[in-house]
Amino acid sequence: MAGAQRFAKHRGIVVACAVVAAVALALGLGLGLRKDDTAAGVYVYGDTTLTGFNKAEFESSASNALNFRKGVASLVSTVDVADVSITSVTDVARRRRRNALRRMLAVTSQVNVDFTIKVETNAEQTTVKATYVAATPTVLLTALNNEGLSVTSVTTITVTELAPSPSATPPATPPATPPATPPATGVTELVGVAKKKAVASALKFKHVALAPSAGLNTSVSTGVSRKRFERRSLLQVEALDTDSFDDTSDYKTHPKTSTYVESMSDTVFETLNMILCFIDSTNWPENLNTGAYITELDPYNCDNLDGDRVKGKVQYRFIVNASGPELGDDDDDDARTEYKVNIWVHLADNEYMPYVDTQLFIEKDDVVIKGAEVFVKKQTFTYATPEGAGMQMKGFVQALCDIGDEDSECASETIQFFEQFKDGENEMSRAFKVHASSSGTKAVFIEPDDENGTSFVGKMVSDSEHMKMTYRGSESCDKLDDRGYLGQRYTVFDESGKRVSLQSYANLVSEDTTYRATMFYPGSVYVDTYTSAGEMDATTKTAALAAFEDGKTVKEIIDYDNPAVTKTLRVRRGVLYKMTSADVPVSTYKDAIVVGWTYADNKYSELQIKYDSSSEVLQIVSKREQTSTLGSNTISAPRPLTMEDLNNEPLFVWGSIFGRGSATLLNLTHYAVADEETVQPGSLASDLTLTCGSECADVSTFSNLQENNSGNDMRYESPTRDDARSTYKEYTFKKDDVTLLEGATEVVYDPSNTNFNWDMYGVFMTLFEASTENLATLNCAATSEKCEHASKLSVHYEWRSSPQHSMAWLEDPNDADDKKFMVAPLQLQGRMPTDASAIPPTPSGANYAGANLDLRYEGGWMAGTPQTCFNPQTGERKTPTYNNDGFIKCSDSNDEVWWTRSDVVIPDGITLQEPSTSKKYVVKVDSAVELLVRAESSACDSLTYATDIELPTESDYEAFTMPTKPDIATLTVKETDKN
Numbered sequence: 001m002a003g004a005q006r007f008a009k010h011r012g013i014v015v016a017c018a019v020v021a022a023v024a025l026a027l028g029l030g031l032g033l034r035k036d037d038t039a040a041g042v043y044v045y046g047d048t049t050l051t052g053f054n055k056a057e058f059e060s061s062a063s064n065a066l067n068f069r070k071g072v073a074s075l076v077s078t079v080d081v082a083d084v085s086i087t088s089v090t091d092v093a094r095r096r097r098r099n100a101l102r103r104m105l106a107v108t109s110q111v112n113v114d115f116t117i118k119v120e121t122n123a124e125q126t127t128v129k130a131t132y133v134a135a136t137p138t139v140l141l142t143a144l145n146n147e148g149l150s151v152t153s154v155t156t157i158t159v160t161e162l163a164p165s166p167s168a169t170p171p172a173t174p175p176a177t178p179p180a181t182p183p184a185t186g187v188t189e190l191v192g193v194a195k196k197k198a199v200a201s202a203l204k205f206k207h208v209a210l211a212p213s214a215g216l217n218t219s220v221s222t223g224v225s226r227k228r229f230e231r232r233s234l235l236q237v238e239a240l241d242t243d244s245f246d247d248t249s250d251y252k253t254h255p256k257t258s259t260y261v262e263s264m265s266d267t268v269f270e271t272l273n274m275i276l277c278f279i280d281s282t283n284w285p286e287n288l289n290t291g292a293y294i295t296e297l298d299p300y301n302c303d304n305l306d307g308d309r310v311k312g313k314v315q316y317r318f319i320v321n322a323s324g325p326e327l328g329d330d331d332d333d334d335a336r337t338e339y340k341v342n343i344w345v346h347l348a349d350n351e352y353m354p355y356v357d358t359q360l361f362i363e364k365d366d367v368v369i370k371g372a373e374v375f376v377k378k379q380t381f382t383y384a385t386p387e388g389a390g391m392q393m394k395g396f397v398q399a400l401c402d403i404g405d406e407d408s409e410c411a412s413e414t415i416q417f418f419e420q421f422k423d424g425e426n427e428m429s430r431a432f433k434v435h436a437s438s439s440g441t442k443a444v445f446i447e448p449d450d451e452n453g454t455s456f457v458g459k460m461v462s463d464s465e466h467m468k469m470t471y472r473g474s475e476s477c478d479k480l481d482d483r484g485y486l487g488q489r490y491t492v493f494d495e496s497g498k499r500v501s502l503q504s505y506a507n508l509v510s511e512d513t514t515y516r517a518t519m520f521y522p523g524s525v526y527v528d529t530y531t532s533a534g535e536m537d538a539t540t541k542t543a544a545l546a547a548f549e550d551g552k553t554v555k556e557i558i559d560y561d562n563p564a565v566t567k568t569l570r571v572r573r574g575v576l577y578k579m580t581s582a583d584v585p586v587s588t589y590k591d592a593i594v595v596g597w598t599y600a601d602n603k604y605s606e607l608q609i610k611y612d613s614s615s616e617v618l619q620i621v622s623k624r625e626q627t628s629t630l631g632s633n634t635i636s637a638p639r640p641l642t643m644e645d646l647n648n649e650p651l652f653v654w655g656s657i658f659g660r661g662s663a664t665l666l667n668l669t670h671y672a673v674a675d676e677e678t679v680q681p682g683s684l685a686s687d688l689t690l691t692c693g694s695e696c697a698d699v700s701t702f703s704n705l706q707e708n709n710s711g712n713d714m715r716y717e718s719p720t721r722d723d724a725r726s727t728y729k730e731y732t733f734k735k736d737d738v739t740l741l742e743g744a745t746e747v748v749y750d751p752s753n754t755n756f757n758w759d760m761y762g763v764f765m766t767l768f769e770a771s772t773e774n775l776a777t778l779n780c781a782a783t784s785e786k787c788e789h790a791s792k793l794s795v796h797y798e799w800r801s802s803p804q805h806s807m808a809w810l811e812d813p814n815d816a817d818d819k820k821f822m823v824a825p826l827q828l829q830g831r832m833p834t835d836a837s838a839i840p841p842t843p844s845g846a847n848y849a850g851a852n853l854d855l856r857y858e859g860g861w862m863a864g865t866p867q868t869c870f871n872p873q874t875g876e877r878k879t880p881t882y883n884n885d886g887f888i889k890c891s892d893s894n895d896e897v898w899w900t901r902s903d904v905v906i907p908d909g910i911t912l913q914e915p916s917t918s919k920k921y922v923v924k925v926d927s928a929v930e931l932l933v934r935a936e937s938s939a940c941d942s943l944t945y946a947t948d949i950e951l952p953t954e955s956d957y958e959a960f961t962m963p964t965k966p967d968i969a970t971l972t973v974k975e976t977d978k979n
Contacts, residue, residue: 044117044129046072047894055089063148065089068113070147075139076131077708078124079117087628088114090894112894116628127710127761134760194253195369196328200285201255202374203339203362239911240495240922249497254924257908259485261930262872275345275383276397277302279358284322284341292321292966294973296507296518299347315507315518315528319344319966325364337364344965345383348530356393358383359960368401370408377401382960395419396957412437418952431951440464442946459945467932468940477940478875478932484843487905489860489926492826492912500921502823502858506810507557507973508569510547517548521822522575522678523808556810557973567810567820572738573748574763574801581674581794583666586611586618588852592866593621594655595881596665600647606630607651608881609641609665618668620645630892641668654888664791672791673854676798678807680821684735690767690797693787694721696729697763697799699745705756714761725775726783731767731799738807740799748801762802766790825858828912828921832904840905843931844868844877848904853912860926868903871896875934901929 069084090112119125135143245251281302282295297316324339338361345356359382366377377400384394397417401410413436420429432445443460449472460469467478492500505520516528527544529536536544548554550571590613598605608622619638623645625631650672651665663671698716705713719727732741740747747765749758768774768790772781780787790796812818829852833839836849848866855864869878869890880888880900890898908924 044119044125044132046115046117046132047112048115049112049894067147067149068144069115071140071144071149072115072117072132074143074147075135076128078710079119079128083118084115085118086113086115088112114894124710124712127712130711130760131757134757192253192328193248194372197253198255198372198374199327199367199369201258202367202376203285203360203379204280238920239909240920242497242909242922245497249493250491250499251493251497251922251924254491254493254499255926257925257928259928259930261483261932274303275356275358276381278316278318278345279341279343279360279381282318282320282343284320284343285327287320288322288324288327290322292319292971294318294968294971295320296973299349314349314530315516315526316348317346317968319346319968319971321963321966324362334364338362339364342962344962354534355386356383357386357960357962359962361960368403370403373409375401375403375410377403380958382958384959392422393420394957396952416952416956418954418957420954420957429954431953433949433951434460435946435949441467442949444946444949444951446951461943461945463943466935466940466943468943468945470945474873475937476875477935477937479935479939480932482933483841484845484877484931484933485840485905486843486902486929486931487862487865487925488902488929490857490862490906491860491924491926492828492857492921493924495920497922500826500857502826505822506820508548508554509557510544511553511555511566513555513969515544515547517544517554519569519808519810519822521824523571523806523822524804525569525571525806525808553813554810566813568813568816570809570811570819572807573751574740574746574799575805575807576679576733576738576740577676577798577800578679579674579676579791579796579798581672581791581796583670584663584673585670586665586668587616589655589671590850592655592851593879594653594663596651596653598645598647598649598651603627606881607645609653610638612638617641643668674791675827678824679733679738679797680807681736681738681809681819684733687735688733688769688797690731690733690740690799691770692719692729692731692765692767693725693790694719694723695765697742697747697765699742699747702750702756703753705750705753707755707757709756709761711761711764714763722786724784724786725770725780728770728787731765733797740801747799749803751803758802759804762800762805765799767797767799768793769795825856826914826921828855828857828914829853830855830910830912832910833907838907840907840928842868842903843870843901844879844903846903853906853910855906855912862906862923865902865904865906867900870899870901870931872899873897875932877931901931 065086066081069081069086073079073081073084117128119128242251247253278297278299281297287293295318297318299314299316320341320343322339322341323336324341325334325336341358341360343358345358347354347356360379361382362376362379366379368375368377378398380396380398382394382396385392395418397415400414402412402414403410414434416431416433418429418431420427428448430445430447432443434441434443440461440463442462445458445460447456447458448454449456456472458469458471460467462468462480465480467480469476469478494500505518508517508519508525509515510517517525518528519525525548527548529541529544535541546552548569548571550569552569554567554569556565556567590611593608593610596607596609598607604626606622606624606626607620609618609620611617612619618641620635620641621638622633623635624633646665650667653663653665653671655663663673666672696716696719697714701714716729719729729742731747733739734741747763749763750756751758766789768778774793775781775787777793778787778790779785809822810820831853832848832851834850836847839848842848846866846868851866853864855862857863867880867888869880871877871890873896878890880890888900890900905925905928906923908922910923912921912923913919914921
């Protein structure tokens with residue numbers, strides 16, 4: 001107990017703040033929808049978890065609640081303490097964290113505080129919400145301390161930059177279980193390129209989990225035409241015939257899918273799997289024996305379980321040195337006998353554990369090839385913090401495969417793991433050992449109990465049908481023959497079977513190579529303000545930022561042969577998005593529940609609707625009124641939707657069946673679905689004259705805005721949505737310079753005005769071309785008429801200007817016409833196979849046969865698949881819902897643990913198309929996750945835990961010697977490490 005208390009010496013607040021504002025008719029998109037009508041009973045809803053109190057302690061003194069309300073109110077000048085109400089205080093369980101370091105610093109008591117803030121208008125609602133979203137830890141901590149709430153630290157209040165992908169509920173008919181045999185890789189014997197890729201894949205340490213995985217067959221037939229998909233292009237998407245690809249193509253030689261089972265016991269391996277994820281991303285097999293190099297990684301994908309990462313904001317730079325026998329057919333003649341990979345891990349933004357040394361070790365003779373399969377008899381991954389580090393950590397994981405000359409696969413497999421942390425006199429450790437054979441799997445594991453200084457001892461046993469596990473005092477029984485599969489990472493191939501590699505960001509250094517930055521699509525430039533010693537001081541940070549301003553000479557890091565190419569960096573402080581909409585029949589999205597919010601009689605109501613395929617009618621299935629809480633469903637049975645249900649107005653709706661998550665229900669027969677595209681210099685034939693009908697930016701106010709001002713203070717008072725077209729503002733977009741002008745003045749935020757919060761209140765305008773045709777569509781041909789919302793048009797525009805929204809590119813210093821833009825993520829559309837048996841079973845049991853796909857692919861990650869809610873404690877799955885700001889949620893209870901996961905695997909061989917170019921691509925899944933279905937506890941009564949498994953201890957850890965660390969200033973980055 002005492003040791004745990006010493007580890008928990010830093011008391012603080014863990015803020016799990018999902019502040020959401022109710023917006024009138026969901027962002028005011030669609031015909032006749034208004035954003036700035038004054039309405040009574042408009043609120044902002046807050047949800048914050050405080051560490052350092054339990055419920056009894058918090059409620060023991062009325063001053064705690066009052067001081068909390070005062071602190072929250074003090075963050076916004078327009079909010080009075082009387083406007084802040086606490087709606088509930090509940091004890092909560094400790095949250096999962098991937099970073100074990102955070103676990104060690106956790107404290108025992110937590111309460112969740114739900115609160116509301118009453119505001120006067122929807123415009124104020126937007127600005128108040130944004131304030132709490134953007135509040136820094138220092139701001140929040142100071143506010144609470146100033147009001148007398150005894151808090152010593154807080155975490156960042158975080159909200160994702162993009163709304164999480166929503167979900168839908170397709171038909172409930174479960175697809176057939178796929179064959180257990182893994183798909184062929186395109187070869188029956190490993191030679192040449194296929195051998196090289198298969199060995200490289202086998203040498204990488206896979207995600208560690210306790211439960212046995214079953215593998216996955218993701219292949220579908222190819223060479224058969226797919227039915228067309230409906231949306232903007234309405235093209236006939238003919239499937240690519242993958243059988244015609246060359247046998248040595250990337251597609252044919254791509255390694256088979258790897259899978260693992262996800263469960264609550266994953267907490268045992270949090271730090272390990274985080275590091276393994278980073279190591280897997282270094283592409284070391286592609287750089288074998290090339291000497292030390294730098295790999296640059298975004299922690300967004302490997303260390304983001306808490307959802308507190310911003311994509312692109314932090315860039316890790318690891319030094320990698322990999323040596324060993326050459327992969328492929330020439331390895332027999334290679335005298336080297338071992339693979340050794342050393343990686344100097346640098347977690348630049350982790351002040352407690354910034355450096356970790358790692359080593360992967362495999363003997364050449366332990367790599368065994370059986371037909372088209374590769375097995376590794378023994379591989380060991382060891383890691384430790386360097387000597388002298390304040391926080392000492394060390395650990396190892398070792399995988400053993402018992403395979404003989406006559407065996408076609410491992411006769412048995414063993415994985416053992418040990419990890420230890422030390423901080424002064426205090427220490428904690430965790431370990432596990434699992435042994436799998438044809439008769440089943442047995443495991444024992446131990447992890448620290450942070451709350452009382454003891455340890456949890458867990459056990460697992462399985463046979464061919466069930467798995468029983470004891471985890472933190474609770475026992476569960478899961479079925480092994482009834483799994484749901486979700487896709488984790490994918491690879492996309494072009495029409496020739498070649499792997500698609502996108503460069504959506506560029507690594508830059510200043511002209512004197514002192515400072516570094518990263519430029520992302522479409523033009524956000526993040527300057528690295530960390531050094532090996534930690535965060536830069538103010539003077540150095542200012543110099544670093546100045547080195548990457550518009551017109552500065554920079555160098556782009558490319559690869560070994562061309563390590564730094566001199567470029568001119570061009571930066572515009574705003575970006576124009578072209579919004580292209582299409583009307584899509586509601587029947588396109590069969591049986592998929594989508595959610596929208598209406599506002600009438602001073603009340604918000606949540607509507608759930610779906611197109612019912614059996615009755616071929618758009619139905620309303622749920623209506624719940626929002627008061628202080630969300631009420632019960634007043635729709636006793638699904639019935640046909642009417643326009644009266646929508647208040648005779650279009651309805652903005654959310655559902656991942658739309659891909660990126662949202663659409664507008666125009667009427668009872670059609671949705672309007674929009675895609676956005678950045679307008680680049682030189683892409684237009686002429687300048688654009690654009691019209692703003694409401695909330696128009698007034699550039700003359702920008703330099704005078706103060707800390708207590710909001711977005712409303714940067715706009716003209718007129719026009720509003722109720723004003724005639726004669727009052728509308730006109731702007732000019734210059735096609736070559738990609739600037740938006742009002743007269744001769746550029747409409748961009750003013751970075752010299754540091755008094756105003758531009759991060760929170762950036763410039764945003766909806767614009768359209770006032771052509772005769774467009775004015776007729778918007779029903780405002782006469783200047784005395786008011787126009788309907790621009791989203792009714794097939795094409796309209798959005799102008800955004802803030803530190804996060806800019807346009808940047810690189811130019812050849814000797815040729816300004818030679819421009820380099822970052823590549824946008826692939827926008828892909830297509831359709832799932834119409835044969836349900838070709839789709840692996842889904843976690844929710846939903847059947848996505850024939851479902852439309854609207855996806856976004858980048859660097860192996862595929863966004864836009866349907867989502868499901870999964871409770872790892874109970875095994876329950878359910879369809880997510882959405883609050884009235886479009887954010888996905890699984891439960892109103894803070895005492896429950898829910899994970900949001902993709903609900904489907906996109907099968908191998910599916911043909912997708914990029915609408916803007918009509919180019920076709922095919923997909924293969926690289927890794928997938930298996931979710932088990934909970935069984936009755938009695939089904940596991942015959943299973944008995946092992947009593948003879950000995951856990952590894954510190955004595956089993958074998959210290960390793962890192963080579964001399966190379967000077968990072970002398971190393972370069974290969975372009976292949978930017979995927």
